[in-house]
Amino acid sequence: xxxxxxxxxxxxxxxxxxxxxxxxxxxxxxxxxxxxxxxxxxxxxxxxxxxxxxxxxxxxxxxxxxxxxxxxxxxxxxxxxxxxxxxxxxxxxxxxxxxxxxxxxxxxxxxxxxxxxxxxxxxxxxxxxxxxxxxxxxx
Numbered sequence: 792x793x794x795x796x797x798x799x800x801x802x803x804x805x806x807x808x809x810x811x812x813x814x815x816x817x818x819x820x821x822x823x824x825x826x827x828x829x830x831x832x833x834x835x836x837x838x839x840x841x842x843x844x845x846x847x848x849x850x851x852x853x854x855x856x857x858x859x860x861x862x863x864x865x866x867x868x869x870x871x872x873x874x875x876x877x878x879x880x881x882x883x884x885x886x887x888x889x890x891x892x893x894x895x896x897x898x899x900x901x902x903x904x905x906x907x908x909x910x911x912x913x914x915x916x917x918x919x920x921x922x923x924x925x926x927x928x929x930x
Contacts, residue, residue, distance in 0.1 A: 793871075812855065812907060814853045819842060825918065836895075838895065851902075851903045851904075855907050859881070859884055859888060867881070
């Protein structure tokens with residue numbers, strides 16, 4: 792049973808953003824502070840990565856755990872309301888992420904995907920991974 796009324800749930804879901812999420816903004820600001828310059832939500836790159844470094848062909852995606860299906864096999868059992876909508880939607884998101892990865896890899900892009908909670912809890916680890924990738928590709 793949902794704790795919110797249908798109207799409250801509708802307003803909550805409408806407030807969810809697709810760009811400039813907390814994790815994305817936090818990662819972008821940290822990279823900027825370190826002196827890295829990037830492009831946000833580049834429409835010219837298939838899949839519209841959250842951040843791109845065109846010089847190194849690096850595409851960075853910041854995925855939310857719910858909408859991109861982190862631990863999907865167990866988490867889908869937790870969805871109690873409107874399952875006939877959410878399960879196919881999230882499964883399609885997972886499939887689309889795989890298609891985007893495959894396409895970008897075929898075009899020699901390096902893909903880095905981070906869960907928003909990982910950025911929240913381990914920002915330094917995420918930054919180190921990005922900087923390591925930049926260093927590796929700049930050689």
